[in-house]
């Protein structure tokens with residue numbers, strides 16, 4: 001399937017779509033006008049598709065500088081009467097939370113959807129946050145799809161719901177839903193309005209105490225109205241497999257695992273699948289509870305619905321047992337799968353359940369730590385910095401390395417071991433400020449270009465203003481690398497592929513008053529080492545920008561130009577000192593069974609840094 005078919009596929013056609021692709025199609029069928037995001041896995045593919053089709057679709061799309069800005073862009077569009085869609089990974093909603101909470105108060109005029117892609121089991125995230133709790137905290141309606149078809153359909157439903165009640169709507173997907181593929185029935189694409197008009201009304205859009213007191217009351221009234229809607233919504237349905245002994249309440253991807261186990265074992269149960277799950281449809285759930293003997297709640301990650309069910313049971317003084325996470329029937333942590341659900345259900349059904357075949361293969365896969373790619377410029381940065389530290393005779397234990405969210409965090413792996421503290425996007429420098437004040441140790445903070453624009457500028461201002469002693473290394477690989485290569489404000493292209501002004505990291509650093517600011521190409525090891533030596537001795541805030549394109553970019557560019565440079569090892573010159581293998585660690589360089597050192601031409605990116613690393617000049621361009 002070509003990506004463009006997500007836009008051009010006609011009504012009635014079927015496409016085999018990822019959950020994330022289905023979200024794009026759902027937005028288009030819902031008549032979206034403005035789309036914004038900051039890239040974050042597992043939601044990244046939504047942005048990658050919009051990047052390719054937005055112009056043709058007549059939709060405005062941007063990779064905003066962070067999630068808060070993205071949310072504000074979409075909120076303003078919805079206030080101007082347009083339909084808007086903002087999406088992010090679950091921790092992105094933390095960044096956006098300040099404006100997110102207030103936008104629920106002010107409400108919207110055009111439909112607005114906020115999609116949070118949660119990541120149970122933390123496949124690519126720093127925590128296992130369940131944003132269904134954020135829905136309750138904010139007081140926003142919540143929709144939970146279980147498959148790509150539902151993702152698409154709920155997008156459209158969400159826009160209508162949002163406009164009917166003048167409130168944004170939250171859609172919560174999880175990694176399995178975002179990355180699941182399914183045949184999806186297409187509806188009609190509706191062209192969104194090109195421009196809206198913002199009719200002024202401070203009593204709706206200014207959150208001062210004079211207005212928010214009224215807004216809060218209105219929000220509670222809205223939620224009561226929306227709860228009535230969720231009570232009768234066909235999105236919340238009962239699947240009756242016969243028998244009243246066990247009633248299962250479930251949502252999202254957990255529903256799929258429940259259905260697998262129930263079907264495999266032909267279990268006589270009733271299942272209440274909630275796709276419109278906040279405001280929690282109390283009467284619907286109460287009726288369901290009254291019609292079964294025991295209740296099992298199956299959900300990922302937190303016992304959110306389970307607590308709602310227990311509250312209903314308490315409120316109506318019902319004497320029935322509720323099984324779930326809180327009593328240990330199912331685990332509280334990590335994502336589920338049919339095996340986990342089967343083990344949990346086996347504890348409460350009379351019948352012995354079919355033993356599921358283990359999903360894992362018996363292939364002898366070696367355990368590997370994460371590594372920077374062959375040709376990655378970050379490796380050169382770490383190598384040169386390590387050498388500079390050694391030359392200055394600085395003690396490693398006297399240096400604190402605060403790193404950040406991005407590929408470069410892999411510098412924490414041996415042999416570099418340059419990562420001591422990392423908690424969130426943009427935190428490396430704020431943490432650095434703290435260590436600069438709290439200790440006499442040398443502080444080195446690492447941050448990527450995209451992360452610098454996202455949340456690195458306020459802490460740089462903080463460091464300068466508070467006279468911290470920090471070396472900040474901005475590892476500018478000319479792309480948002482870890483999420484698959486999206487544009488950012490440092491690149492002369494916007495989110496729709498149009499030319500855009502390139503924001504200079506160097507000028508920002510100079511502008512806020514950093515004492516020493518240097519930009520270097522880390523692939524030149526000698527010069528990089530010299531710059532680091534100077535920066536390490538600087539008393540104040542020093543900023544070194546190591547600027548070189550990500551190996552993914554150079555690979556594509558070289559292929560397009562028909563350039564193929566590979567390096568090889570001259571076995572006559574090689575003394576097997578292993579500096580290239582053990583100190584530099586490019587994955588393309590390996591030790592043969594006979595002890596000789598070689599370069600795998602399939603992995604070699606031709607960056608030429610190993611050529612500078614070898615003390616014997618044994619590494620050469622392959623003829």
Ligand code: SF4
Nearest residue numbers: 574575577578580614
């Ligand atoms: S650094 Fe040079 S001499 Fe040492 S093992 Fe590698 S290729 Fe051989």
Ligand code: SF4
Nearest residue numbers: 586604605607608610
């Ligand atoms: S040139 Fe050397 S450092 Fe660069 S990718 Fe090839 S083997 Fe690795």
